[in-house]
Amino acid sequence: MDCTRRRFIKILGICGAAALIDDDPLLADPLSPSLHPNSEFGLLNDGTRCIGCHSCENACREYNNLPAFETRPDGEILYPTELNDRVFTRIESKTIPSVDSSTGETVTYRRHQCNHCLHPSCVSACPVGALVKSPEGPVYYRAERCIGCRYCMNACPFTIPKYEWNSNKPFIRKCTMCSEKVLQGEPTSCASVCPTGAITFGTRNELLEEARQRIAQDPDRYHNHIYGEFEVGGTNVLYLSSSAVPCADFGFPMNVGNESYPSLTWAALSRVPGIALYVVVWVTFVYFITQHRIPEELKNRESEKTDSDLKE
Numbered sequence: 001m002d003c004t005r006r007r008f009i010k011i012l013g014i015c016g017a018a019a020l021i022d023d024d025p026l027l028a029d030p031l032s033p034s035l036h037p038n039s040e041f042g043l044l045n046d047g048t049r050c051i052g053c054h055s056c057e058n059a060c061r062e063y064n065n066l067p068a069f070e071t072r073p074d075g076e077i078l079y080p081t082e083l084n085d086r087v088f089t090r091i092e093s094k095t096i097p098s099v100d101s102s103t104g105e106t107v108t109y110r111r112h113q114c115n116h117c118l119h120p121s122c123v124s125a126c127p128v129g130a131l132v133k134s135p136e137g138p139v140y141y142r143a144e145r146c147i148g149c150r151y152c153m154n155a156c157p158f159t160i161p162k163y164e165w166n167s168n169k170p171f172i173r174k175c176t177m178c179s180e181k182v183l184q185g186e187p188t189s190c191a192s193v194c195p196t197g198a199i200t201f202g203t204r205n206e207l208l209e210e211a212r213q214r215i216a217q218d219p220d221r222y223h224n225h226i227y228g229e230f231e232v233g234g235t236n237v238l239y240l241s242s243s244a245v246p247c248a249d250f251g252f253p254m255n256v257g258n259e260s261y262p263s264l265t266w267a268a269l270s271r272v273p274g275i276a277l278y279v280v281v282w283v284t285f286v287y288f289i290t291q292h293r294i295p296e297e298l299k300n301r302e303s304e305k306t307d308s309d310l311k312e
């Protein structure tokens with residue numbers, strides 16, 4: 001065995017060992033950052049206070065340098081009807097018969113965005129640590145690490161991460177809870193502009209207390225459920241909805257369970273990055289060997305052919 005090949009096998013061994021003792025903090029157990037979940041920052045979205053003014057959508061678009069919304073020829077803005085790689089939050093409305101029959105109908109609203117799970121399955125599914133769960137609460141994205149495998153999209157129980165399908169250099173896009181601001185202790189852009197207090201920024205503990213108080217003070221107004229308190233092990237974005245249109249009617253997935261998804265899969269997934277690295281190195285090694293063997297075999301065959309030609 002020549003020196004280069006011996007060195008290669010040594011590297012292979014080191015990578016194999018690294019696979020078994022991988023301690024990259026960004027690939028660490030995603031359950032660990034949430035040891036103090038109630039002190040993480042989050043948002044309380046109160047659908048009963050929302051008036052559908054779309055200020056939050058515009059503030060999000062501006063903060064994230066996202067393109068302007070389409071407009072009709074008469075200038076009316078066409079607000080988005082779904083989250084996508086250029087829309088990180090949107091307001092959904094529902095028209096219901098009014099309790100007061102004299103006013104006919106009432107419109108109620110719900111805001112959509114990433115829920116910033118306490119134990120995010122997008123983070124645990126990402127094999128390269130491109131999605132990060134910060135101890136402060138936000139689940140944010142490191143584009144430079146992303147390999148475009150889109151495992152996060154499949155893993156999220158709320159189908160939040162979106163892919164830039166129309167870009168030459170596509171990335172994953174989603175609400176980051178304005179992580180640059182929140183990591184400095186500042187409120188998110190959407191919370192800052194909401195004129196009615198429908199979006200409250202604070203620690204999860206404060207938000208849960210506030211939500212319980214609102215339900216207790218006005219039980220007729222609110223559906224008695226804080227969405228995100230327990231779903232998928234808890235989320236940092238919490239929702240209150242009106243008693244007339246409970247969470248389920250607004251399309252909140254109600255079958256996600258209360259157990260954190262990574263706790264079910266992490267034992268197996270935690271070894272994936274290391275094993276994947278080992279497989280890549282092993283395949284490269286096999287390629288290296290075969291590419292050296294083939295020319296030698298060809299050379300031998302060529303020399304045999306030349307010998308027989310000379311004999312003739």
Ligand code: SF4
Pocket residue numbers: 114115116117120121122123139155156157158159160161174
């Ligand atoms: S809602 Fe989805 S994208 Fe957002 S943190 Fe949870 S798993 Fe990740």
Ligand code: SF4
Pocket residue numbers: 059060061063064088089113174175176177178188189190191
């Ligand atoms: S938290 Fe920031 S990124 Fe998320 S919806 Fe609000 S403004 Fe947009």
Ligand code: SF4
Pocket residue numbers: 049050051052053054055056057091109111193194195196197198199
């Ligand atoms: S800014 Fe507040 S009131 Fe206006 S649409 Fe957003 S959540 Fe509703």
